[in-house]
Amino acid sequence: MFKCSPAEEAEPQDFTCLCHSPAFARLNALVEQRFSRRAFLTGAAAISAAALWPGVSVAAIPAPPAIPIAFTNIRLFDGKSGKPIEGQRVTVEGNKIKAIEAGSDPMTEGAEVIDCGGRTLMPGLIDAHWHSMMAPIGMIDLMTADIGYINIACAEEANRTLMRGFTSIRDLAGPSFGLKRAIDSGLTAGPRIWPSGAMISQTSGHGDFRLPYEVPAEPTAPLSRGERLGGGMIADGVDEVLKRSREQLMLGASQLKLAAGGGVASNFDPIDVTQYTEAEFRAAVDAAENWGTYVTVHAYTPRAMQTAIRGGVRCVDHGQLMDEETARIMADKGTWFSSQAFIDNEYANPYPEGSANRAKQLAMFAGTDTAYELAKKYKLKTAWGTDILFDPSRTKNQGALLTTMTRWYAPDEVLVMATGTNAELLAMSGPRNPYPGRIGVIEAEAYADLLLIDGDPIADIKLIADPDKNLRIIMKDGRIYKNTLTA
Incomplete structure (x- = not known):
């Protein structure tokens, strides 16, 4: 070659x-x-x-288990019921869970026994709104650095993501196809990735990161840096949206993401604006449904959310400014609400005081409590994600951000949301699901993505916030990436 x-x-x-x-x-x-x-x-x-290259840390990929592994003496959190189960044994064979059985039942012949000492065995965590290619890179680096550097930096972060206990993520914008392939083929360690590819945005939309001097674009102007990277793709009109949607599906998108309204990180679209028409959403939805999958949208406001839903969109990400009418519509349509614990706390990413971005951020923060209250009132299908963006210093807070969900939900509800419920959302990719086995639950034939927690996360969910100390075993696809029980 x-x-x-x-x-x-x-x-x-x-x-x-x-x-x-x-x-x-x-x-x-x-x-x-x-x-x-x-x-x-x-x-x-x-x-x-x-x-x-010297000086670059490349994670070692553990060998698959040669014999079955039996986890004994466990407190089982199965990702479904929310209640711990005592007296069970979980046996893993290959990359799947073989059985959940009573601890007194006969042991699988030849199995390696791991005595968990009464600790909690639970499914791997799932982040339903992660940016594997844009969380660990600042915006300036992303727009100027060589793509080779970006890929290597993001591969390192993928390994850290897995070491935080996140065995699966839904990537909602960014050129993650190569990283996913590298992880799946064993070149580097990281979580399972459900990639969206480039977020599709209208001109002047949340995904249009061009500078004013680049507008108006010449008819034969080259793609912008963001488009060339595969971070976002500008498309206007039904035909262009259809084309760009098909391109992302061709590249391997498991679902599509469109920008339906204004954003905080983008500089030239006020948060209240509605982006795309119903017909344009329908074009993307038609493309996705022809491939057996779905469209999610970035949207905060009722009008943006409702326009997208009328266009056939099946999931809304963010939705902090949702009103009661929109919540009723989502409940009637069965639309997913995939949101984040966006509040002005120590985990926020504050923009400079007095800036337009900060004003948009504060408006969005102010709606978070109401949005979750409505989601609970109307029993919306609710998923959780972090949406860390352009700030490598914050990725370490991935688990800590999950724990802040106890502002609105009980700890067991939060843990089910980040395991079994998020897995249901990922499964909506249908035939485009890159990992068609069950995840997010501990049941027979599910993928063996497991965490052993030093303690009871239902009683103390903050254990999740310190993975270095409290995650004693991390298993993904039947392979043990971390085991400190013998240390």
Whole structure:
């Protein structure tokens, strides 16, 4: 696949030309086996090539278990009932849960036994609104840095995401296709990813990060930096929305995301504006439904949410400014409400005082309590996510942000939301679901994505906020990525 000058021209062990190094030879062979040239050039190579460079930490991928593993002496939180179950044993075989059985039942022959010492075994956590390619990179770096650097930095963050106990994430904007492929093929560690690809936005919308001097665009103007990266894609009119939607599906989107209204992070769209028409939403929905999946939207206001719902959208992300009429419509339609604990606390990402972004942020914060009250009143299908964006210093708070949901829900409700309920939302991708087995629950034949918590997270949910200390075992796909029980 790669060509260079004849190997005999290079001095032994002197890799003046990188192409002659053993590491490069191994990479080249791997690429020949696993990737087409086209897929390699789109970004997966940048992540896999991290192994070639000194000083870059590449997570070791544990081997799959050779024999069944039996977790004994556990307090079981199954991701469904919200109540701990005593006296059970969970047996994992391969990458699936084989059985949940009474601790007194005969043990699976030849199983490795892990005595959990009465600790809580629960499903891996799920973040339904994560940006794997935009959370760990500041906006300036994202708009100016080399894509290779961005991919490697995000691969490192994916490993940290997994080490925080998040075994699955729904990626709601960003060029995560290459990272997902690298994780799935064992090149780097990280969570399962349900990618949306680029967020589709109208001109002047939440995903239009062009500067004023770039407007109006020339008819033959090249794509903007954000579009070239795959962070956002500008589309106006039914035909253009249909085309851009189909492109993201072609690239591997498990669901589509459109911007339906103003945002906080974007500089040129007030938070109250409504973006896209019902017909434009319908075009994206038609494209998604033809592929067996769905559309979610970024939206805060009632008008933005209702326009999207009339266009066939099945999920609203954010919704902090929701009113009662909108909540009733969502309940009637069965529309998902995927929201975040956005309040002005120590985990917020405050914009400069006096800025337009800060004013929009405060308006959004002010609606959060009402939105959750309405979601509970109308029994909306409610998912949870973090939506950390452009701030690598905040990604460490992923679990802590989950614990703040106790402002509105009991701890057991919060934990079910971040496991079994979020899994139901991810399953809406239907045939585009990249991991068609069950996740978010501990039941027979579900994927073996498991956490062992040093304590009872229902009694003290803040245990989730300190994963380094309190997550004793992290298992994803049957592989143990962390085990400190023997330390």
